[in-house]
Amino acid sequence: MRLVIAFVALGLVVTAGAAYAQEADDSVVASLVEHARDLAYAHATPESARCLGPGLLEAVDWLVERRPEDGRLLVLAAELHAGLGYALYHEDGPERAKAHYRLAWDFACRALDARGPFSEAARTGGKDLADELKGRWDVDAPALYWAAFSLGARLDLEREAVETLGDLPSVRQILARVRELAPRFEYGSPELLLAHDHAMRGRGMGGSVEEMKALLEEALATSENRYLPARVAYARDYAVAVQDRGLFEETLREVLSTPPEVLPERAFANRVAQQQARRLLDRAGDYFPEDD
Structure with a gap:
């Protein structure tokens, strides 16, 4: 029921926006979208999100079109798309996922570019990006995180393409700055992304099992x-890296037995996460071929 209320609330935002899109206070519009988001985060299921999520994203996109300089709304749009x-x-629709990641990257960059030349620095990377990130403050952490998430998630789906390798250092740089600005951001999500990067690289390309575990x-x-x-x-990245099937299965079963x-x-x-745990358990033989 509360999930329905979340989308009704967002519908009210859109309706109100149609009447006074230019006059409404930015903080009011963004606060209503945040409230709808929070209700969905608390009460949605994967099934209900598949039905209602696309409508939420379309509504937020509609608002962004009419309030293109509302930085807070841009970050919310980046978060929701990513x-x-x-x-x-x-996992089930990678091309569709990449389309959302590109939108999220664009929204996050627009929010960040209002406070400095982020997207230009991100394209060149290296020292230019490092210098740009030094000028960022804790208020920029959410936009930086969703920029890194959207770029990293897209690269995760394109990791067989050689040209993607050049963008990975930028993802690491951005996440490192997020950790400095907001050490406990989003329940340790920057650490999870960096750990997954170590898992994907492996030792042959500079990945470290020890650093992965610490993260x-x-x-x-x-x-x-x-x-x-x-x-x-922890199961997907660390247990697989050290080829500990017992740890892998035990950790995932704990996930399934924990109330969301x-x-x-x-x-x-x-x-x-529980949905992912079931899939990983079903495919355990793919990750531990010597045990079968």
Whole structure:
């Protein structure tokens, strides 16, 4: 019921926007969208999000078109496109997921460019990006994170393409700055992304199992083990890297036995994590071929 209320609330935002899109106070519009988002994060299921999520994204896009300089709304649009794109399509519809990641990147860059030449520095990377990131403050952490998430998630789906390798250092640079600006951001999510980067690279390309484990443990501690995506990442990335099938299966079964509401404000993310845990268990033989 509350999920329905979330989308009704967003509908009211759009209706109000149609009447006074230019006159309404930015903080009021963004606050209503945030409230709808928070209700969805707390009460949505993967199934309901598949039905209602596209409508939410279209509504937010509609608002952004009419308020193109509202930085707070741009960051919300980046968050929703990146987060829902990952939850709904990363595994089952990669091309659709990449479309959402590109939109999220664009929205995040627009928010950041209002305070400095972020997108230009991100294109060149290296010292230019490092210098640009030094001028960022904690208020920029959400936009920086969703920029890194959207770029990193897209590259994760394109990791076989050689040209993607040049963008990965930029993702690491941005996430490192987010960790400096907001050490406990989004239940350790920057640490999870960096750990996954180590897993994808492997030792042959500079990945470190030790650093991966430390990052995952930091993320787990941030949420006191209540953010289930961190536990899924521990199984998928670390347990697979060290080829410990027992740890892999035990960790994922713990995910499935934990009530999603253990972290009420992120119950949706926990439900998505449980869905991922089931898939990983079903495919355990692919990750541990020598055990079969």
